[in-house]
Amino acid sequence: MGSSFSSQGMVLIVVAVSLLAVGQAKTVVVGGSEGWRFGFNYTDWTLKNGPFYIRDTLLFKYSPPSNAGVHDVYLLPDRWSYITCDFRREKLVGKATQGGGQGFKFVLNQWRPHYFACGQGANRSHCNQGLMKFFAVPWPHWHL
Ligand SMILES: *[C@@H]1O[C@H](CO)[C@@H](O)[C@H](O)[C@H]1NC(C)=O
Ligand SMILES: *[C@@H]1O[C@H](CO)[C@@H](O)[C@H](O)[C@H]1NC(C)=O
Numbered sequence: 454m455g456s457s458f459s460s461q462g463m464v465l466i467v468v469a470v471s472l473l474a475v476g477q478a479k480t481v482v483v484g485g486s487e488g489w490r491f492g493f494n495y496t497d498w499t500l501k502n503g504p505f506y507i508r509d510t511l512l513f514k515y516s517p518p519s520n521a522g523v524h525d526v527y528l529l530p531d532r533w534s535y536i537t538c539d540f541r542r543e544k545l546v547g548k549a550t551q552g553g554g555q556g557f558k559f560v561l562n563q564w565r566p567h568y569f570a571c572g573q574g575a576n577r578s579h580c581n582q583g584l585m586k587f588f589a590v591p592w593p594h595w596h597l
Pocket of ligand 2: 575576
């Protein structure tokens, strides 16, 4: 009985939090005017530009493959693969061709860590050496 009640309570809280989040989303350009590029410190950028909230949109802008310096956007599955730039269980979310023009949009609609990284370069050098990785944990909106 008790545990059934508390799980219902939990569902109500989650629903209420989701409702509060409506209409407050913002769009953030990753890296600001630097965009998504080799050598920019996205960990530092995240510390200065966070926190992010559920339904916020991250906008990745990067040069199309015809230009020097091809980039893309992957989600890595966990903190360890993120730390080590291990792409074995990666998920491609933004292709190399999607960063031009209006850029590639990723909506943070789940309350969990998102580990972003660029998969380009020999030996994933954009992630390993180019600092092209960061993680974001979008938070619910607690206030109206
Ligand atoms: C990137 O920024 C983070 C956070 O400010 C810092 O701890 C780290 O040393 C920086 N990395 C490099 C390579 O500058
Ligand atoms: C990539 O890593 C492998 C294994 O560590 C190494 O043998 C190779 O030289 C590296 N290639 C480049 C371009 O760094």
